[in-house]
Amino acid sequence: MARERTWRKSSYSTGGEASACVDVSLAHNAQVRDSKNVSGDVLTFSTPAWRSLVAHVGSR
Numbered sequence: 001m002a003r004e005r006t007w008r009k010s011s012y013s014t015g016g017e018a019s020a021c022v023d024v025s026l027a028h029n030a031q032v033r034d035s036k037n038v039s040g041d042v043l044t045f046s047t048p049a050w051r052s053l054v055a056h057v058g059s060r
Contacts (some may be wrong), residue, residue: 004027005025005027005031006025006027007023007024007025007033007038008023008024008025009021009022009023009035010022010023010024010035021035022034022035023035023038026050029044029045029046029047029050030044030045030046030047030049030050031043031044031045032045
């Protein structure tokens, strides 16, 4: 049975239709999509790769 994804909008979103932000889903692996094009392409990261990315970005 496929696990349904819950998407969360970036806390850096400015809101409105012209906002530039992403949605993230952390079910099984990490997926990132453009919040203005939810049926478009999705970036998929393994859990270790996602944690590494978040740690790197957070250390800046």
